[in-house]
Amino acid sequence: MKIIDSMLRTHPRADAQRVGHYAQVLEALAQCAQVCRACADSCLAEEHVAKMRRCIRTDLDCADVCEATAALLVRQTETPNEIVHAQLHACILACQVCGDECEQHANMHEHCRICAETCRHCQERCNFLLGEISSSGVEEGTMEPTDSPSFQR
Amino acid sequence: MKIIDSMLRTHPRADAQRVGHYAQVLEALAQCAQVCRACADSCLAEEHVAKMRRCIRTDLDCADVCEATAALLVRQTETPNEIVHAQLHACILACQVCGDECEQHANMHEHCRICAETCRHCQERCNFLLGEISSSGVEEGTMEPTDSPSFQR
Amino acid sequence: MKIIDSMLRTHPRADAQRVGHYAQVLEALAQCAQVCRACADSCLAEEHVAKMRRCIRTDLDCADVCEATAALLVRQTETPNEIVHAQLHACILACQVCGDECEQHANMHEHCRICAETCRHCQERCNFLLGEISSSGVEEGTMEPTDSPSFQR
Amino acid sequence: MKIIDSMLRTHPRADAQRVGHYAQVLEALAQCAQVCRACADSCLAEEHVAKMRRCIRTDLDCADVCEATAALLVRQTETPNEIVHAQLHACILACQVCGDECEQHANMHEHCRICAETCRHCQERCNFLLGEISSSGVEEGTMEPTDSPSFQR
Numbered sequence: 325m326k327i328i329d330s331m332l333r334t335h336p337r338a339d340a341q342r343v344g345h346y347a348q349v350l351e352a353l354a355q356c357a358q359v360c361r362a363c364a365d366s367c368l369a370e371e372h373v374a375k376m377r378r379c380i381r382t383d384l385d386c387a388d389v390c391e392a393t394a395a396l397l398v399r400q401t402e403t404p405n406e407i408v409h410a411q412l413h414a415c416i417l418a419c420q421v422c423g424d425e426c427e428q429h430a431n432m433h434e435h436c437r438i439c440a441e442t443c444r445h446c447q448e449r450c451n452f453l454l455g456e457i458s459s460s461g462v463e464e465g466t467m468e469p470t471d472s473p474s475f476q477r
Numbered sequence: 478m479k480i481i482d483s484m485l486r487t488h489p490r491a492d493a494q495r496v497g498h499y500a501q502v503l504e505a506l507a508q509c510a511q512v513c514r515a516c517a518d519s520c521l522a523e524e525h526v527a528k529m530r531r532c533i534r535t536d537l538d539c540a541d542v543c544e545a546t547a548a549l550l551v552r553q554t555e556t557p558n559e560i561v562h563a564q565l566h567a568c569i570l571a572c573q574v575c576g577d578e579c580e581q582h583a584n585m586h587e588h589c590r591i592c593a594e595t596c597r598h599c600q601e602r603c604n605f606l607l608g609e610i611s612s613s614g615v616e617e618g619t620m621e622p623t624d625s626p627s628f629q630r
Numbered sequence: 631m632k633i634i635d636s637m638l639r640t641h642p643r644a645d646a647q648r649v650g651h652y653a654q655v656l657e658a659l660a661q662c663a664q665v666c667r668a669c670a671d672s673c674l675a676e677e678h679v680a681k682m683r684r685c686i687r688t689d690l691d692c693a694d695v696c697e698a699t700a701a702l703l704v705r706q707t708e709t710p711n712e713i714v715h716a717q718l719h720a721c722i723l724a725c726q727v728c729g730d731e732c733e734q735h736a737n738m739h740e741h742c743r744i745c746a747e748t749c750r751h752c753q754e755r756c757n758f759l760l761g762e763i764s765s766s767g768v769e770e771g772t773m774e775p776t777d778s779p780s781f782q783r
Numbered sequence: 784m785k786i787i788d789s790m791l792r793t794h795p796r797a798d799a800q801r802v803g804h805y806a807q808v809l810e811a812l813a814q815c816a817q818v819c820r821a822c823a824d825s826c827l828a829e830e831h832v833a834k835m836r837r838c839i840r841t842d843l844d845c846a847d848v849c850e851a852t853a854a855l856l857v858r859q860t861e862t863p864n865e866i867v868h869a870q871l872h873a874c875i876l877a878c879q880v881c882g883d884e885c886e887q888h889a890n891m892h893e894h895c896r897i898c899a900e901t902c903r904h905c906q907e908r909c910n911f912l913l914g915e916i917s918s919s920g921v922e923e924g925t926m927e928p929t930d931s932p933s934f935q936r
Contacts, residue, residue: 325900327814331821334894336828354813355786358857361921362790365858366684369795373679378520380674385549385560391850392545396538398817399824402531404574407567408539414563420559442786480661480748482667487741489675508633509659511704515637518705521839522642526832533827544697551664552671588640595633653849684861691866698851702844708837710880713844716873724866 333338335400345456346397348448353394353415356446360387360422363439370433379425379436386422386443389415393450405457412454420446478608481551488553498609502602506547506568509599513540513575516592523586532578532589539596541574542568546603558610565607572600634704641706645741648761651762652703655755659700659721662752666693666728669745676739685731692728692749696722711763718760725753787857794859804915805856808908812853812874815905819846819881822898829892837894838884845881845902848874852909864916871913878906 329347364383367376423443517536520529560623576596635653670689690709729749788806823842826835882902
């Protein structure tokens with residue numbers, strides 16, 4: 325999905341320095357959301373579906389959280405940094421919990437193995453981005469806007 | 478949307494003690510998501526739309542975050558508490574930031590006044606629920622599952 | 631969720647004649663989406679979950695379709711009528727198929743009974759609205775814009 | 784996003800013959816949803832935002848419709864064909880209308896040019912898939928289940 329990289333760069337207020345990181349995270353989030361939904365549906369079709377309840381649950385939660393996070397990160401106009409930070413944090417957790425759950429079934433189900441890997445990749449990408457934007461003068465978790473005049477991404 | 482209350486109570490693993498709180502939060506989240514999307518669209522139709530950019534942005538972010546939060550909270554099977562906590566936290570922030578932004582336009586635009594109020598109500602409901610579930614033995618923000626045997630909502 | 635009615639009326643281009651119908655549909659869609667997601671999760675927690683596979687599937691599909699439909703209908707700016715018509719049509723079908731499926735389990739599971747009723751109500755509301763807007767000079771299913779000058783809802 | 788192809792193939796009920804087509808459509812839908820949301824946000828940041836109202840509207844609608852369509856198509860368990868057909872139809876229309884709108888601004892705004900192309904690609908992929916699954920014995924638009932015993936994708 326390299327096209328999202330080109331797309332972000334055409335934004336009137338594109339952050340040239342970080343747009344590549346955002347594009348990579350957005351690609352990882354779109355992939356993770358689809359793979360998690362596919363994993364939930366594969367688990368549902370398994371013979372021993374009763375054993376896959378927690379995996380289906382974490383798959384669906386992770387997919388929903390990834391999609392919301394992507395919707396926020398794709399926007400570059402007047403970014404409310406504190407919301408983005410908190411949502412990224414929730415997303416990192418969702419990917420970790422879902423990745424851990426899927427890993428437990430990775431030997432039995434190939435779809436869980438692929439899903440665990442996809443969650444790990446997404447978690448790493450989100451974690452890296454959170455570090456990048458946190459170190460740039462916006463304190464994570466603060467409720468106050470920074471004193472920078474623009475308050476944009 | 479009282480029907481969501483009845484619905485949650487029919488769940489095989491319903492948490493009878495707290496199901497009423499969940500229903501109220503779910504109703505507030507559905508309302509807030511729709512009102513925020515409507516506010517973004519009303520702002521877009523305003524004559525001085527250029528002044529409403531940040532309001533449109535926070536409206537859309539808040540709507541996306543509310544919808545993801547509702548999707549998680551409507552589920553009662555094998556709840557991954559740490560994800561739910563982090564997502565509720567992000568949602569409280571989104572409602573606060575969007576409510577603050579809308580309030581600044583409340584005198585000019587009735588849709589912003591209604592949206593600010595709706596965000597406040599949703600924020601309060603989410604905040605109350607976060608307090609409820611945090612005080613019940615699950616440490617907020619912890620990555621470790623509790624030692625309770627069930628690990629369910 | 632009466633607040634959505636007030637909200638829609640504050641839109642700079644509100645269609646005063648039909649805003650009440652839109653509000654009722656939006657309320658039904660938000661309710662149906664949440665109830666369907668709750669039903670899917672309740673089915674997943676049932677002892678004989680393997681028998682509920684098709685119900686879980688139609689629940690999730692109906693919820694996703696209802697949410698997308700609501701996102702479109704809440705907007706009143708420059709409405710692309712042909713998309714709205716086609717999406718309403720898909721939504722009516724989703725509610726019908728999910729309602730039929732849930733009805734088959736209504737005697738066994740109270741959550742399926744409530745979900746079937748909620749789907750019926752939403753289907754009726756969407757059907758009524760589709761009739762309303764189809765009879766107002768926009769041919770359903772046509773790909774060509776009407777020759778009305780405004781082309782807005 | 785080749786990983787979605789591998790993922791779909793691991794499903795216990797994977798349709799080996801068509802899984803490649805589904806993967807291509809899913810990739811196109813994820814891309815189109817993100818690009819449309821990015822285009823809406825870029826339009827919002829343009830100096831003459833008042834002229835971009837209809838473009839923002841069709842971008843947001845197309846993104847919402849694409850996401851719902853992807854959520855349905857990623858599932859392979861007990862597929863309700865008539866819902867999938869109707870949703871694909873709505874998606875083809877959304878991509879067409881949004882692509883047409885963006886094309887009108889393609890000379891002025893590079894983001895609209897990329898978005899128009901992305902919508903065209905997604906429309907073609909969805910159109911091809913609709914043809915594929917329609918020609919396989921399921922009448923498009925029928926409300927009755929087929930008499931095939933499995934009624935699955």
